Amino acid sequence: MGSSVAGPDAKAPPILEVRDLRTYFFQDEGTVKAVDGAGLSVYAGKTLGIVGESGCGKSVTARSILRIVERPGRVVSGEILLREDGRETDLARLDAESREMRQVRGGDIALIFQEPMTSFSPVHTVGSQMIETIRLHQALDKRAAREKAIEMFRLVGIPRPERRVDEYAFQLSGGLRQRAMIALALSCAPRILIADEPTTALDVTTQAQILSLLARLQQGEGMAIILITHNLGVVAEMCDQVAVMYLGRVVEQGPVDAIFHAPRHPYTRALLRSIPSIHAPVRTRLPTIAGSIPHPYNRPPGCPFHPRCPDFMPGRCDRAEPALLTVAPGQQAACFLYGDARP
Amino acid sequence: MTPAAGDDNRLLEVRDLQKLFPIRRGFLRRVVGQVRAVDGVTFHVERGETLALVGESGCGKTTTSRCVLRAVTPTAGQILFRTAEGPVLDVATLPRRQLRPLRRQMQMIFQDPFSSLNPRRTLLDIVAEPLVANRVGTRAERVERVAELLRLVGLRPEYMRRYPHAFSGGQRQRVGIARALALSPRLVVADEPVSALDVSVQAQILNLMLDLQAQLGLTYLFISHNLAVVDYIADRIAVMCAGRLVELAPKEQLFNKPAHPYTRALLAAVPQPNPKFPLDFTRLMEDKASIPCRWPAPFTIDEAHRPSLVAIGDGHYVRAESGAATSEHAS
Numbered sequence: 001m002g003s004s005v006a007g008p009d010a011k012a013p014p015i016l017e018v019r020d021l022r023t024y025f026f027q028d029e030g031t032v033k034a035v036d037g038a039g040l041s042v043y044a045g046k047t048l049g050i051v052g053e054s055g056c057g058k059s060v061t062a063r064s065i066l067r068i069v070e071r072p073g074r075v076v077s078g079e080i081l082l083r084e085d086g087r088e089t090d091l092a093r094l095d096a097e098s099r100e101m102r103q104v105r106g107g108d109i110a111l112i113f114q115e116p117m118t119s120f121s122p123v124h125t126v127g128s129q130m131i132e133t134i135r136l137h138q139a140l141d142k143r144a145a146r147e148k149a150i151e152m153f154r155l156v157g158i159p160r161p162e163r164r165v166d167e168y169a170f171q172l173s174g175g176l177r178q179r180a181m182i183a184l185a186l187s188c189a190p191r192i193l194i195a196d197e198p199t200t201a202l203d204v205t206t207q208a209q210i211l212s213l214l215a216r217l218q219q220g221e222g223m224a225i226i227l228i229t230h231n232l233g234v235v236a237e238m239c240d241q242v243a244v245m246y247l248g249r250v251v252e253q254g255p256v257d258a259i260f261h262a263p264r265h266p267y268t269r270a271l272l273r274s275i276p277s278i279h280a281p282v283r284t285r286l287p288t289i290a291g292s293i294p295h296p297y298n299r300p301p302g303c304p305f306h307p308r309c310p311d312f313m314p315g316r317c318d319r320a321e322p323a324l325l326t327v328a329p330g331q332q333a334a335c336f337l338y339g340d341a342r343p
Numbered sequence: 344m345t346p347a348a349g350d351d352n353r354l355l356e357v358r359d360l361q362k363l364f365p366i367r368r369g370f371l372r373r374v375v376g377q378v379r380a381v382d383g384v385t386f387h388v389e390r391g392e393t394l395a396l397v398g399e400s401g402c403g404k405t406t407t408s409r410c411v412l413r414a415v416t417p418t419a420g421q422i423l424f425r426t427a428e429g430p431v432l433d434v435a436t437l438p439r440r441q442l443r444p445l446r447r448q449m450q451m452i453f454q455d456p457f458s459s460l461n462p463r464r465t466l467l468d469i470v471a472e473p474l475v476a477n478r479v480g481t482r483a484e485r486v487e488r489v490a491e492l493l494r495l496v497g498l499r500p501e502y503m504r505r506y507p508h509a510f511s512g513g514q515r516q517r518v519g520i521a522r523a524l525a526l527s528p529r530l531v532v533a534d535e536p537v538s539a540l541d542v543s544v545q546a547q548i549l550n551l552m553l554d555l556q557a558q559l560g561l562t563y564l565f566i567s568h569n570l571a572v573v574d575y576i577a578d579r580i581a582v583m584c585a586g587r588l589v590e591l592a593p594k595e596q597l598f599n600k601p602a603h604p605y606t607r608a609l610l611a612a613v614p615q616p617n618p619k620f621p622l623d624f625t626r627l628m629e630d631k632a633s634i635p636c637r638w639p640a641p642f643t644i645d646e647a648h649r650p651s652l653v654a655i656g657d658g659h660y661v662r663a664e665s666g667a668a669t670s671e672h673a674s
Contacts, residue, residue, distance in 0.1 A: 020570055053541040054512075174400075203399035203568065205632055208612040212624035232543055233571075233614030256618050274546040275616055276575040278598060286550055286575060289543040292511040 006179075008266035013083060014041035015107075016065070016192055020076035021092070023057075023064045026318070034060040034073065039324070041241075042192060044274055046223040047218065049239035049256070051271075055293050057248040058228045058256045065226075066105050067096040080106060084191070107137045111184035112178075114197035119181060120169035126180045127165030130187055133335075137188040152183040154176040154215055175206035178211065185191065186217065194226045199234060211238055232275055236260055244268045247294065247304035250324065254331030264333040267305045311337055351425060354530060355411065355561050356387040360420035360435075363404050376416055382516040382586045384420070385652060388530070391561040393556065393578035397570060397609075399633060403586040404566050406531050410435070411564065412449055413442055418566050424449070427529060428501045447477055452526040454535040456515035460507040466493070466518055467503040471524045474574075493522040496551060513544035515559050517551065524555070574598060579658070582606045588652065589643065592659040602661040604642055608632030640664065 008019055023035040036055040042048050050058045063069045066078055080091040082104065094101045105111075111117040121129060130149040134140060140148060146165065153161030156179040169177055177196065185193060195214065199207035215238065218225055235242055236256065241254040244265065253266035263269045273287045291308045294300055300307050305318040316336050324332040325339060360375055362381040364455040364573065365374040381403040388394045396404040413434050434445065450473070453459035460469055470486045470492055480488065490500035497515040507515055516536065523531055533552070537545040553576065555561055567573050573580055574594060581591040586605045601607045608622040609632070614622055636646035641664035644650060651662045 048564065055545060081358060086538040204570070204612040208614070208622055208624070211622070215624065225573070231614070232542075232616035236616050236620075237614040260616065271543060272616065274543055274572040276546070276549070276570050277616055278574045278610065278613055285553075286552060288546040292513050292544055293541065295511075312674055313348045 012044065015044050015083050016040075016042040016063065017079070017081040017083070018061070019079040019081070021061065021062050021064055021196060022076040023069055023073055024076050025073040026163070027072055030156055030297045033248050033299065035064060037078075038245065038248065038250050040041065040243055040250065042224045042226060043241075043261075044191070044224050045222045046076070046240040047227055047238050049188075049235040049242040050226060050228045051242060052232065052245035053230055053288060055155060055247070055296060056245040058245050059196055061245070062111065062196050062226065062228055064217070065091065065194065066109060066111055067091060067094065067101055068105070084108070088299065103137070106185075106190070107188050108190055109192045109194060110188070110190035111182050112185050112193065114194040114200055117169065117174075117177065117201075120177070122169060125166050126172070126184075127167075130165070130180075130184050136185050137203065138179055140337070148187065149183075152187050153180070155217070156180075156183045157184070157209075174202055175209065178202060178206075178210055182210070182213065182217075186221075186223075189221065190223065192226065193222045194228070196228045197230070198227070200229070200231070207234070214238070225245055232260075232272065244271070248306060249298060249321075251305065251335070252331075252333040253324070258328060258331045262328065262331075264327045264331065264338065265305075265335050266309045266311045266331075266337070270308075305336075311335075326342045346438075348541045349362065352389050353387045353423075354390045354425050355564070356421075356423040357407070357411065358385050358421040359424070360407065360422065361418045362385040362403075363413065363418045364412055368441060381410065381417075381642045383603065383651070384583070384586075384588045386564055386581050386588060386591055388564055390529075390562055391556070391560050392578040393565050393576055394572040395565045395567060396583055397567055397573050397580060398583035399531045399568060399609075402583040404583050407533055407583070408566050409532055411444075411530075412451060412532055413437070424530070447473075450523040450526065450531055452516075452519055452523045452531060452533040456512050456519055457538050457539070460515055462507055465504050465506055466498075469483055469507070469518060469526055470503070470521045477526060479526070482667060484509070489521075490666045493518075495524065495555070496521045511544070512540050513547055513573045516540060516544075517550050519552065520548075520555070524559070525563075527559075530562050530564065531666055532564045532566070536565075537572060538569060539566065545572070553577060553638060570610065584633055585644075587635070587662060589642075589662045590660065591652070594656065596657055596659050601657075602655060602659065603663075604638050605632055 018040040021035050021038045025032040025034055036139065038061055052058045061068065070074060075092050078092055082091055091104060091274050098233045102165060127149050129140065131145040134145040135149050140281045149165050150161045153164055158164050158176055158179050172180060199210050202210060212267060239256045242256050242259040243250045243292060246267050254269045263272055274289055276286060289308055299301060302318040302320055303322055306312050313336060322334045322336045324334045327338050329334045360381055363377040364380055366376040367373060368375045384407055396407060398404050398591050409415045411422055417435045420435060423431050425431050426436050432445065470489045474480060474485050476486060489503055493500050493503060498517050499515060502602065514651060537548050540548060565576055577594055579593050579598045581588050584605045591604045601610055611623060641650060647663060650662050650664045652662050653665045654660055
């Protein structure tokens with residue numbers, strides 16, 4: 001587990017590399033292994049999509065990278081390597097409350113939350129929250145920070161930004177609020193933007209505008225994006241690389257075309273087949289994935305997908321966990337169909 | 344769009360439905376204006392078919408469905424429902440007392456399977472509740488009926504003594520469906536029944552709804568914002584925007600020949616799960632697709648223009664000023 005993908009530009013090392021990350025939640029009822037050996041590589045100027053259903057650990061992975069996992073959760077092991085100009089920092093080893101980590105949060109890596117409504121303080125204007133963030137990371141006085149906030153609002157396409165900065169989050173529509181959130185995240189020019197379901201709460205037309213905005217900003221700034229979503233349409237639209245997660249593990253990863261046109265892992269295949277599409281030929285019956293996602297306390301032994309897998313091999317899949325194996329150039333899958341990875 | 348009055352294949356017929364909500368301001372909560380949540384909505388649902396209402400949040404699709412169930416009383420318009428006993432009743436104006444027997448014939452499937460099931464009641468209590476409320480059967484008969492319903496939706500009857508927390512989202516939604524079917528309703532209103540579910544479970548529930556429709560001859564009014572889901576389950580689709588129904592057509596017709604600029608914008612904005620079909624971002628960014636007064640003629644809706652639904656053939660209707668212009672847009 002946890003080895004990196006050969007990226008689109010193999011010469012430049014990934015600016016963020018997650019290796020064998022484990023984040024567990026220690027509860028009275030038992031331990032929930034929300035992330036259990038996930039590995040990811042993020043390259044400058046590229047978009048990595050993390051796909052998976054509820055409980056697959058995609059959001060906890062993002063929170064682990066920023067070290068904002070809430071108690072009783074804890075990063076148990078693994079490496080989170082942030083690289084800049086040849087320097088390498090392991091975020092997993094930093095104290096979550098430390099000065100260094102606070103500089104990373106919002107400075108190097110910014111996060112856009114799913115709920116634009118609840119991510120803003122209801123009792124401060126959106127402008128004052130932005131000014132606070134900008135002044136935390138940059139040596140600017142209040143007036144200059146305000147100018148910067150207005151400029152960011154203009155950049156993300158908020159009309160009449162000089163008036164909008166003095167409004168409260170509830171005065172903005174869903175789309176505008178998400179734009180304000182993006183402006184806030186981008187205000188300190190992060191090298192990596194983590195967008196956790198950035199468009200799930202939005203209408204399709206607004207979603208398209210937000211995606212377009214992200215793509216445009218990425219081109220301008222050369223920023224890397226980690227896009228977390230369960231919407232495969234959004235992934236196809238935005239991503240260069242895709243990691244498919246299931247129950248805390250990356251089960252398949254590779255370039256976007258390979259994931260959509262030549263998926264190898266049975267879960268990826270089933271997931272792609274089970275989504276309705278407006279370009280599907282005629283009404284053919286949707287193939288489904290049998291059963292449902294196991295409860296986190298009852299994690300199946302062996303491969304986590306085996307109880308639902310159409311290619312289940314008794315005595316093999318329920319005994320050992322498959323490791324990620326290279327199945328095609330740049331593409332890896334964790335499945336015994338492609339051999340045994342045990343050295 | 345005028346109906347053949349004696350067409351008894353029409354289970355539900357909504358005519359010029361309007362619902363205004365007052366806007367209250369100030370200390371005395373005086374009415375200072377009105378929100379047109381639904382305005383001039385006209386459609387019908389035939390027996391055994393699925394009509395989908397699609398649109399973005401705030402377009403009035405849920406208010407329309409709530410009017411049909413008379414959960415809210417419409418401001419104006421008719422909601423004609425053909426009862427099992429034969430006569431056609433206007434749900435919009437029926438007095439409360441006469442509504443009660445009618446409610447047995449219309450049931451609802453809710454969006455959120457977590458908040459729509461009482462956590463302190465067993466599946467038996469939940470699914471039998473409509474039967475108890477309508478005094479159907481003895482206790483033993485009700486248990487029998489619940490077992491049958493659970494089997495119908497693909498759950499084991501042994502589960503009936505358990506509480507909702509023991510079940511996953513998809514299983515809970517099955518319970519919600521079993522409850523909706525308890526009284527053998529003629530019309531099932533499903534408001535975003537799969538949007539709270541995981542992708543892999545969504546397909547199971549959609550297939551279940553199709554199977555039940557084939558098996559029991561159910562009629563669905565299906566409300567969704569997801570065009571791909573609607574494409575899978577619906578026979579005909581009605582697109583709503585800003586409280587108005589802007590286009591109504593059989594599914595293939597709507598997807599292949601969308602006539603209204605809003606429908607086109609909506610279809611163009613759906614990202615495809617295929618990297619070979621990228622969205623046209625430049626077009627999407629300039630679009631003000633959901634503002635009726637910015638739509639080009641003959642679709643413009645403002646003070647001076649109040650277009651109505653015009654038939655353009657093959658059961659396809661579009662809201663436009665009647666005239667030659669619409670037919671060329673349809674082609």
